[in-house]
Amino acid sequence: MNxxxxxxxxxxxxxxxxxxxxVKVSATASKTEVGTGEVFEVTFSVNGNVDRFxxxxxxxxxxxxxxxxxxxxxSINGNTTMSTSFSYELMPTKEGDFTIGPATLGINxxxxxxxxxxIKVVKGxxxxxxxxxxxxxxxxxxxxxxxxxxxxxxxxxxxxxxxxDKDNVYQGxxxxxxxxxxxxxxxxxxxxxxxxxxxxxxxxxVKLPSQQQQQKPRIEVVKGExxxxxxxxxxxxxxxxxxxxxxxxxxxxxxxxxxxxxxxxMQQFFGGGYQNVKYVAKSLPLVVHVRPLPEAGKPASFTGxxxxxxxxxxxxxxxxxxxxxxxxxxxxTGSGNIKLLKNLSTNFPADFEKYDPKITDTVTELVSGVxxxxxxxxxxxxxHQGDFTIDPLKFSYFNxxxxxxVSLTTKGFKIKVNKGVNESNVTAFSGxxxxxxxxxxxxxxxxxxxxxxxxxxGESFYGSTAFIISLLVGPFLALIAFIFRNKNRxxxxxxxxxxxxxxxxxxxxxxxxxxxQLRAGNANTFYEAxxxxxxxxxxxxxxxxxADLNREVIASALAAKxxxxxxxxxxxxxxxxxxxxxxxxxxxxxxKEVFEKAKGVINDIEDEx
Amino acid sequence: xxxxxxxxxLLAIALxxxxxxxxxxxxxxxxxxxxxxxxxxxxxxADYQQILNAGYQSAALYFNMGNASYKDGEFTTAIWYxxxxxxxxxxxxxxxxxxxxxxxxxxxKVDEPQEFFLTKWxxxxxxxxxxxxxxxxxxxxxLFGSVLLIIYFFSHLVGLKKASFYIxxxxxxxxxxxxxxxxxxxxxxxxxxxxxxxTGTVNIKSxxxxxxxxxxxxxxGTKVNILDTNNGWIKIKLANGNQGWLKKVxxxxx
Numbered sequence: 119m120n121x122x123x124x125x126x127x128x129x130x131x132x133x134x135x136x137x138x139x140x141v142k143v144s145a146t147a148s149k150t151e152v153g154t155g156e157v158f159e160v161t162f163s164v165n166g167n168v169d170r171f172x173x174x175x176x177x178x179x180x181x182x183x184x185x186x187x188x189x190x191x192x193s194i195n196g197n198t199t200m201s202t203s204f205s206y207e208l209m210p211t212k213e214g215d216f217t218i219g220p221a222t223l224g225i226n227x228x229x230x231x232x233x234x235x236x237i238k239v240v241k242g243x244x245x246x247x248x249x250x251x252x253x254x255x256x257x258x259x260x261x262x263x264x265x266x267x268x269x270x271x272x273x274x275x276x277x278x279x280x281x282x283d284k285d286n287v288y289q290g291x292x293x294x295x296x297x298x299x300x301x302x303x304x305x306x307x308x309x310x311x312x313x314x315x316x317x318x319x320x321x322x323x324v325k326l327p328s329q330q331q332q333q334k335p336r337i338e339v340v341k342g343e344x345x346x347x348x349x350x351x352x353x354x355x356x357x358x359x360x361x362x363x364x365x366x367x368x369x370x371x372x373x374x375x376x377x378x379x380x381x382x383x384m385q386q387f388f389g390g391g392y393q394n395v396k397y398v399a400k401s402l403p404l405v406v407h408v409r410p411l412p413e414a415g416k417p418a419s420f421t422g423x424x425x426x427x428x429x430x431x432x433x434x435x436x437x438x439x440x441x442x443x444x445x446x447x448x449x450x451t452g453s454g455n456i457k458l459l460k461n462l463s464t465n466f467p468a469d470f471e472k473y474d475p476k477i478t479d480t481v482t483e484l485v486s487g488v489x490x491x492x493x494x495x496x497x498x499x500x501x502h503q504g505d506f507t508i509d510p511l512k513f514s515y516f517n518x519x520x521x522x523x524v525s526l527t528t529k530g531f532k533i534k535v536n537k538g539v540n541e542s543n544v545t546a547f548s549g550x551x552x553x554x555x556x557x558x559x560x561x562x563x564x565x566x567x568x569x570x571x572x573x574x575x576g577e578s579f580y581g582s583t584a585f586i587i588s589l590l591v592g593p594f595l596a597l598i599a600f601i602f603r604n605k606n607r608x609x610x611x612x613x614x615x616x617x618x619x620x621x622x623x624x625x626x627x628x629x630x631x632x633x634x635q636l637r638a639g640n641a642n643t644f645y646e647a648x649x650x651x652x653x654x655x656x657x658x659x660x661x662x663x664x665a666d667l668n669r670e671v672i673a674s675a676l677a678a679k680x681x682x683x684x685x686x687x688x689x690x691x692x693x694x695x696x697x698x699x700x701x702x703x704x705x706x707x708x709x710k711e712v713f714e715k716a717k718g719v720i721n722d723i724e725d726e727x
Numbered sequence: 728x729x730x731x732x733x734x735x736x737l738l739a740i741a742l743x744x745x746x747x748x749x750x751x752x753x754x755x756x757x758x759x760x761x762x763x764x765x766x767x768x769x770x771x772x773a774d775y776q777q778i779l780n781a782g783y784q785s786a787a788l789y790f791n792m793g794n795a796s797y798k799d800g801e802f803t804t805a806i807w808y809x810x811x812x813x814x815x816x817x818x819x820x821x822x823x824x825x826x827x828x829x830x831x832x833x834x835x836k837v838d839e840p841q842e843f844f845l846t847k848w849x850x851x852x853x854x855x856x857x858x859x860x861x862x863x864x865x866x867x868x869x870l871f872g873s874v875l876l877i878i879y880f881f882s883h884l885v886g887l888k889k890a891s892f893y894i895x896x897x898x899x900x901x902x903x904x905x906x907x908x909x910x911x912x913x914x915x916x917x918x919x920x921x922x923x924x925x926t927g928t929v930n931i932k933s934x935x936x937x938x939x940x941x942x943x944x945x946x947x948g949t950k951v952n953i954l955d956t957n958n959g960w961i962k963i964k965l966a967n968g969n970q971g972w973l974k975k976v977x978x979x980x981x
Contacts, residue, residue, distance in 0.1 A: 506928070
């Protein structure tokens with residue numbers, strides 16, 4: 119391969135040298151070391167018009183093809199150069215070192231000789247029989263046995279052309295890449311040797327509707343030549359990133375039947391013979407310019423859809439029981455990178471149990487692009503009763519035709535979930551595991567019976583007036599008791615007053631005692647009790663000690679207290695009477711009268727003081 | 728149990744206003760209990776409800792209503808009634824047990840963070856008896872203290888005087904402490920307003936508006952603390968500290 123390229127370069131350079139040096143001839147071989155049975159090419163070229171050409175002796179080689187004469191003429195800035203070349207396809211038959219002798223060319227009347235070429239023949243494949251090599255029509259030939267065609271020549275017969283329908287696209291925008299083979303010779307066999315790996319693209323092969331129909335070649339005219347054209351492959355490409363992306367060449371092996379000069383007169387007469395040659399055809403690399411998607415106006419819901427789409431959502435039921443399955447379907451139809459669509463940004467109720475969508479594609483790949491629909495089937499299981507809303511789904515895509523983003527919104531759905539048969543305890547709230555309460559009892563505790571202890575609603579005893587009053591009752595009582603005790607204590611603290619206060623009581627006691635004696639009939643003790651009672655009473659009342667107690671003192675004390683004279687007289691009378699009665703019987707007055715008198719006196723004094 | 732009965736008895740004595748029309752409601756209560764015993768839970772609930780409609784309530788009534796609702800399969804309502812009963816009688820073991828039991832039937836599992844043991848202990852202490860029981864106890868303590876004080880005032884025996892004085896002081900201190908506990912309990916319930924979610928599924932939002940983001944999802948039966956209210960929305964806080972807003976209609980306050 120390399121050598122061939124060098125030769126080609128050499129050949130291209132040749133005219134320059136000729137222009138510089140006048141006539142220049144050269145003999146070149148495509149290989150200087152060949153194996154037996156391998157075909158190589160020897161070219162004799164000259165810049166100028168060749169009158170005559172006599173080939174050298176090709177002893178030790180079998181002529182497989184040629185001589186192929188080609189001539190070219192070019193005129194640059196008025197300098198016209200011509201070049202002619204003769205090439206032979208040779209195949210060595212024996213091993214060893216050979217020299218291809220000089221060829222003689224007649225140019226402008228003069229004879230020019232080419233340089234000899236040394237060829238080293240090494241052991242190679244077995245030499246095919248001469249006749250089979252010449253019987254080009256044999257189809258059973260294995261490709262290896264077929265000589266390789268001259269690249270430059272073969273390119274005129276067969277070439278592969280890669281083309282794209284657009285070479286300036288947006289990222290993600292689909293474009294169609296077509297490989298076509300152009301040929302104007304018979305093709306016996308073809309074999310794809312290298313498929314482009316299309317790095318940087320997501321690709322989809324176009325499924326040709328009918329393989330047979332497509333294979334029927336069309337006719338196209340290229341550079342004045344009529345070619346049969348057949349589509350090799352059509353691929354829809356989706357650029358994955360922005361920038362210039364190169365499409366690799368497509369390589370194919372052909373065994374072609376090319377016209378060859380007849381080997382004998384008869385063949386030449388009938389238009390020459392045919393020769394089977396092997397040829398590797400390659401397409402030229404292509405560059406696709408990919409533009410990034412514009413950032414301006416990019417919707418939040420955009421996930422990379424490029425093309426033209428429509429979206430539709432549906433739901434299989436709007437009312438169901440908890441724990442039943444619910445299907446939410448989203449259908450995206452259109453053309454574009456439909457298979458590259460990412461998962462939709464759905465907005466389901468947080469409480470639903472959701473599963474990843476089942477994605478079904480019904481997509482057709484045509485030359486015009488990939489189109490079809492994609493179904494997203496979301497399965498959801500509501501676990502709890504309630505009214506839920508599936509919010510409208512937002513879907514947006516980039517339309518490369520208009521260069522704008524388009525946002526679509528589906529319908530929203532209201533879903534009513536009724537109480538299910540068996541609501542499980544699904545933790546929708548993310549938290550740690552609920553701690554297990556170890557319960558030995560299997561049931562709730564029984565109701566409270568007996569007194570309900572009912573109270574008015576909204577009334578709390580605590581803080582109520584009743585509560586405060588009840589609370590204060592004790593301290594209040596204690597306070598009253600305290601005040602009472604203190605008063606009492608103060609009252610009792612004055613001995614004189616207490617004595618005088620108690621005088622009446624003691625007197626009454628004495629009188630009661632006296633009455634008892636009266637009933638018993640003891641006159642003596644009766645009078646004594648009356649006497650003591652009166653004396654004691656007066657002593658207490660007037661605060662006079664018993665030793666100082668006599669009638670005069672009493673009378674003066676009573677007078678000092680401004681007691682009525684009559685009362686004092688009555689008192690002294692009674693006292694005299696009692697004193698007298700103790701020693702002598704009293705007849706003028708009954709005991710009962712004395713008692714009443716004493717009582718009256720005490721009462722009178724009590725009233726006065 | 729026995730203690731409770733004594734308290735209820737004392738309550739009945741201390742609150743003469745209760746006594747009127749009480750016999751009717753007590754009859755209804757017993758009728759409800761009979762229906763409950765016969766597993767006629769709906770009938771029992773209806774009977775109990777009549778007592779509520781008459782304007783009466785008690786921890787025992789709410790507890791029994793919770794039980795009837797539980798047996799009727801209405802766990803959320805049961806929890807609500809239990810919580811109401813607990814508020815009236817926080818220390819009641821039956822009520823606390825049934826709350827734990829009914830909570831096993833709810834969906835959301837909210838784990839409560841570990842509290843400092845003193846906080847927990849203190850809260851348990853102030854909630855150990857009902858507000859009414861505390862009130863009655865304080866009244867009795869003060870009353871007995873006063874009686875002892877009066878004895879101290881009028882007694883002439885030195886031993887009795889000494890004993891009654893010190894015991895009275897102790898009783899007064901205890902009475903004041905009981906009132907303090909009651910005040911603490913009152914303020915606890917005032918500051919800890921709670922509610923039970925009644926809607927099957929509630930999206931807890933980040934703000935008091937429908938358009939705000941959904942933070943998490945709660946289900947019926949979950950107890951939430953109410954922090955704030957705003958225009959038909961309430962701000963709630965879970966036991967684990969998560970906060971959010973939900974609509975007032977989704978919950979029933981305890």
